[in-house]
Amino acid sequence: MLILECPYCGVTGEETEFHGGGEAHLTRHGPGSSDDDFENYLFLRENPRGVHFERWRHVNGCGKWFHAARDTATLEVFGTYSAQTTEPPQDIKDAITAKRPGWSWREFK
Amino acid sequence: MSETSALNGRGTEGTTTVRDTGLQGMITLRGNLASTKLKAICKEITGQPMPKAGQAHVSGDTGLAWMSPDELLVLVPHGQAADAVARIDAALAGQHFLAVNVSDARALIAVEGAGAREVIARLCPVDMSPEAFGPGAFRRTRMAQIPAAFWMEQDGSLRVICFRSVAEYAFGLLSTAAKSPAVGFL
Known part of the structure; x- marks a missing residue:
């Protein structure tokens, strides 16, 4: 079972208290963008075995959206962080590097 | 304004009781x-x-x-x-x-008695041990299939808030969980 800590209310809860919101750090490409960018934004998702970044919502709690960095194979959570960011903060990246040296995910490593 | 609460003052008897606190x-x-x-x-x-x-x-x-x-x-x-x-x-x-x-839009239910912590622990994914959850603590979480929130009073009893539309379900859950004897870990 996945145990997540909500960075807004500080509650550590198991996954049924939360709701997954899909992949994190997508860049929206709307009208006027190239077909490739739009296809990438709308359809193409990472499906890694290992380090992954996701959006989650504390739906049965404070109701806030946040980001989580976790391992899809072991369910280990490297850290959760604010939704008001377009890339993982350095301390989250460092925490992942400490446990999974050489990791990469999209443009981050 | 509503004149009666959803559960209309209902309550259960036993060592751990569940009761509607009325309009709040x-x-x-x-x-x-x-x-x-x-x-x-x-x-x-x-x-x-x-x-x-x-x-x-x-x-x-x-x-x-x-x-x-x-x-x-x-x-x-x-x-x-x-x-x-x-x-x-x-x-x-x-x-x-x-x-x-x-x-x-809400209902407020009191869970009182020696097994109050266990009643909540049976329904919510929350650490209800005295070290983790004491008087004055408040938590919003999931109670079986519904969202709920609860806090602990100074006397160790609990007050559970849920939506009025699911008050019947919440009362059923709590009173069923309160029927079984306490396990004694909390």
């Missing part, structure tokens, strides 16, 4: 909880200081509970809820905030 005034207040004006009007209405994250300051049917970084639950006697909203509106005019009387 509840106001959802969203805004900047660090604002001096907001703190002042909440103190004026309830007499309670601003609770920290995961805390509730409640005395009888009046109090404040921390719902999220920008949301408070203001508890007042049922008949005073509309007046309290008007006072908040007047005090915070000009600020970015929202105050709504949600009294009749």
Whole structure:
């Protein structure tokens, strides 16, 4: 079972208290963008075995959206962080590097 | 305003009891909880200081509970809820905030007795050990299939808030969980 800590209310809860919101750090490409960018934004998702970044919502709690960095194979959570960011903060990246040296995910490593 | 609560004062008997506390005034207040004006009007209405994250300051049917970084639950006697909203509106005019009387959208159920912690622990994914959850602690979470929130009173009893539309379900859950004898770990 996945145990997540909500960075807004500080509650550590198991996954049924939360709701997954899909992949994190997508860049929206709307009208006027190239077909490739739009296809990438709308359809193409990472499906890694290992380090992954996701959006989650504390739906049965404070109701806030946040980001989580976790391992899809072991369910280990490297850290959760604010939704008001377009890339993982350095301390989250460092925490992942400490446990999974050489990791990469999209443009981050 | 509703004249009866959803459960109409129902209750169970036994060593751990579940009972409807009747009508309770509840106001959802969203805004900047660090604002001096907001703190002042909440103190004026309830007499309670601003609770920290995961805390509730409640005395009888009046109090404040921390719902999220920008949301408070203001508890007042049922008949005073509309007046309290008007006072908040007047005090915070000009600020970015929202105050709504949600009294009749909610139900409040008391779980009392020696096994109260265990009743909640059977239904919610929350550590209910005395070290983790003591008097004054407040938590919003999932209770079986519904969202719920609860806090612990000074005497160790618990007060559970849920939506009025699922009050019957919540009462059924709590009274069923209260029937079995306490395991004794909490």
